[in-house]
Amino acid sequence: MKIRLDNVIKTFDTFRAVHGVSLEIESGELVALLGPSGSGKTTILRMVAGLEYADGGHIYFGDQDATDIPVRDRGVGFVFQHYALFPHMTVAENIGFGMSVSKVKRSKAEIAARVAQLLKLVRLEGLGDRFPGQISGGQRQRVALARALAVDPKVLLLDEPFGALDANVRHDLRRWLREIHQELGITTIFVTHDQEEALDLADRVVILKEGRIVQQGTPQAVCRDPKDAFVLKFLGDANRLTGEVRGGRAMAGGAEVAAPGVADGPAEIFARPRDLDWSLQGPGVSATVTRVLDRPGERRVIASAASGEVLEFDVEPEREIAAGEAGFVTLRRAKVFALS
Amino acid sequence: MKRNVLPGLRLSLGVTLFYVGLIVLLPLAALAVKAASLGPAEYWSIVSSPRSVASYRVTVLAALAATVFNLFFGLALAWVLTRYRFPGRRLVDAMVDLPFALPTAVAGISLTALFSANGWFGSVLGQLGITVAYTPLGIMIAMCFTSLPFIVRTVQPVLEDLDPALEEAAQSLGGSDWTIFRKVILPLLSPALLAGTSLSFARSLGEFGAIIFIAGNQPMKTEITALLIFIRLEEYDYQAAAAIASVLLITAFVMLAITNWMQARALRYTVKG
Numbered sequence: 001m002k003i004r005l006d007n008v009i010k011t012f013d014t015f016r017a018v019h020g021v022s023l024e025i026e027s028g029e030l031v032a033l034l035g036p037s038g039s040g041k042t043t044i045l046r047m048v049a050g051l052e053y054a055d056g057g058h059i060y061f062g063d064q065d066a067t068d069i070p071v072r073d074r075g076v077g078f079v080f081q082h083y084a085l086f087p088h089m090t091v092a093e094n095i096g097f098g099m100s101v102s103k104v105k106r107s108k109a110e111i112a113a114r115v116a117q118l119l120k121l122v123r124l125e126g127l128g129d130r131f132p133g134q135i136s137g138g139q140r141q142r143v144a145l146a147r148a149l150a151v152d153p154k155v156l157l158l159d160e161p162f163g164a165l166d167a168n169v170r171h172d173l174r175r176w177l178r179e180i181h182q183e184l185g186i187t188t189i190f191v192t193h194d195q196e197e198a199l200d201l202a203d204r205v206v207i208l209k210e211g212r213i214v215q216q217g218t219p220q221a222v223c224r225d226p227k228d229a230f231v232l233k234f235l236g237d238a239n240r241l242t243g244e245v246r247g248g249r250a251m252a253g254g255a256e257v258a259a260p261g262v263a264d265g266p267a268e269i270f271a272r273p274r275d276l277d278w279s280l281q282g283p284g285v286s287a288t289v290t291r292v293l294d295r296p297g298e299r300r301v302i303a304s305a306a307s308g309e310v311l312e313f314d315v316e317p318e319r320e321i322a323a324g325e326a327g328f329v330t331l332r333r334a335k336v337f338a339l340s
Numbered sequence: 341m342k343r344n345v346l347p348g349l350r351l352s353l354g355v356t357l358f359y360v361g362l363i364v365l366l367p368l369a370a371l372a373v374k375a376a377s378l379g380p381a382e383y384w385s386i387v388s389s390p391r392s393v394a395s396y397r398v399t400v401l402a403a404l405a406a407t408v409f410n411l412f413f414g415l416a417l418a419w420v421l422t423r424y425r426f427p428g429r430r431l432v433d434a435m436v437d438l439p440f441a442l443p444t445a446v447a448g449i450s451l452t453a454l455f456s457a458n459g460w461f462g463s464v465l466g467q468l469g470i471t472v473a474y475t476p477l478g479i480m481i482a483m484c485f486t487s488l489p490f491i492v493r494t495v496q497p498v499l500e501d502l503d504p505a506l507e508e509a510a511q512s513l514g515g516s517d518w519t520i521f522r523k524v525i526l527p528l529l530s531p532a533l534l535a536g537t538s539l540s541f542a543r544s545l546g547e548f549g550a551i552i553f554i555a556g557n558q559p560m561k562t563e564i565t566a567l568l569i570f571i572r573l574e575e576y577d578y579q580a581a582a583a584i585a586s587v588l589l590i591t592a593f594v595m596l597a598i599t600n601w602m603q604a605r606a607l608r609y610t611v612k613g
Contacts, residue, residue: 098515102514132609
């Protein structure tokens with residue numbers, strides 16, 4: 001099912017949560033709504049579900065205007081951050097709930113067969129008789145997904161689905177959700193504030209800020225070509241230097257990097273921790289190492305530049321480097337935005 | 341005893357057990373001893389006398405009716421107070437506790453004045469052919485009044501804590517409002533409803549002050565068990581009073597045991613497995 005949002009607006013009391021958002025989601029696509037808290041991502045998801053009504057604009061499911069269709073008739077599967085499983089029902093009863101209350105009557109045996117099939121899909125065979133309070137968080141979220149899928153939704157909507165889980169479980173569930181999506185091909189939108197999760201999982205990432213879409217595209221497109229400083233910083237750690245662009249080259253305190261297409265004048269230079277390096281000779285930004293943090297795959301160096309900026313970068317694990325050492329931070333690669 | 345990090349266990353346990361013994365257990369034991377001083381035949385003839393049996397019947401039936409009424413009305417009141425925001429909500433919320441605060445005799449006198457043949461309600465109901473004062477209906481109304489807060493105050497916090505996402509999830513799965521209420525909300529409220537119901541029923545069984553003014557107190561018709569006990573005490577027949585009281589006591593125990601069992605059943609899902 002293709003979904004189209006046309007200039008959708010939502011206001012809570014006096015606070016405008018969503019400012020005229022337009023978005024198209026192709027049938028079978030897996031899209032992430034990514035943004036910090038207060039960016040309106042959950043509100044957008046809830047409007048698509050019908051759990052909130054839009055104050056303006058339209059939401060289309062295929063060619064049908066779904067803006068005013070109540071949630072129970074909209075045919076969406078919704079997965080909540082804190083699972084929202086019915087605590088007094090067993091796992092099997094939870095999964096079967098949608099079928100048992102449906103207008104389409106099914107026999108008990110039909111429901112049981114479908115529940116068994118869904119339990120297998122979410123790899124929870126044998127746990128059908130447990131209550132939600134008796135299984136782990138990751139298992140609960142899989143039950144919640146099975147319950148949402150049981151009603152054959154046209155669209156699957158997930159609100160921070162892994163937000164309440166441990167890092168390890170989160171990682172596994174992410175891969176697993178991707179597999180399920182591949183298998184079922186159901187149009188899916190999920191909300192997250194975790195950029196890694198969005199990039200890992202989604203076909204397309206929609207980045208939101210203060211109720212507006214800032215940028216959207218494939219993970220590759222948004223990572224390689226962030227539109228502005230907000231997107232760049234939100235997608236991952238970055239060092240910021242101020243400098244100047246002259247003739248397609250950006251210069252900051254002795255370091256120089258290519259800045260094609262950026263107008264001459266003052267500029268912000270952003271570099272990821274891996275795009276900086278340390279050298280005892282210039283040219284580079286003259287700095288002093290303040291701390292070295294050892295991590296399994298690399299050493300993270302924190303250095304303060306002569307100009308006062310704090311720079312963080314990674315070097316190979318074998319590199320000998322110690323706090324107090326003076327030298328130069330060199331720039332391998334950077335993204336330059338003109339300061340207006 | 342296992343070492344416990346929380347301080348003051350021995351002292352607080354000692355003090356509380358002492359007081360429970362002094363205030364609750366000792367009078368009950370005295371009651372049992374007094375009743376037991378009667379021979380079995382004598383005991384039985386007192387507790388099964390026609391007047392006693394009639395008083396049990398009117399008390400239990402009125403208490404049941406009042407509890408059922410309060411179950412619905414109390415749930416509705418708790419629902420409205422937690423779900424909706426309307427002007428005067430806090431006032432209504434505070435008023436729920438009035439039956440607790442008001443001396444029950446005062447409540448009894450006002451109810452009698454309202455429902456007597458020339459009272460505000462009584463005169464209207466009289467024209468419809470309904471007499472409330474001095475009938476079992478009056479007893480029921482007095483019981484409703486004094487036991488209402490129990491249901492409201494036990495259900496209200498549970499309703500407040502109910503995760504709205506549960507209802508949203510049920511809606512997204514296609515459940516109608518009635519289905520969601522019946523299959524999701526009501527089962528989650530049922531332990532609290534049971535607790536409130538049993539408290540409300542127990543209170544109604546033992547209520548005295550609010551009832552005696554409106555009941556008329558005709559032996560065999562509108563004489564409640566608590567009053568019969570009082571009458572026996574006035575006659576210095578302490579043994580008979582204790583015997584009849586022991587019936588109320590046993591009824592209360594049995595009922596609490598049953599509701600506890602039902603509550604445990606309703607809360608099966610919280611048991612970790």
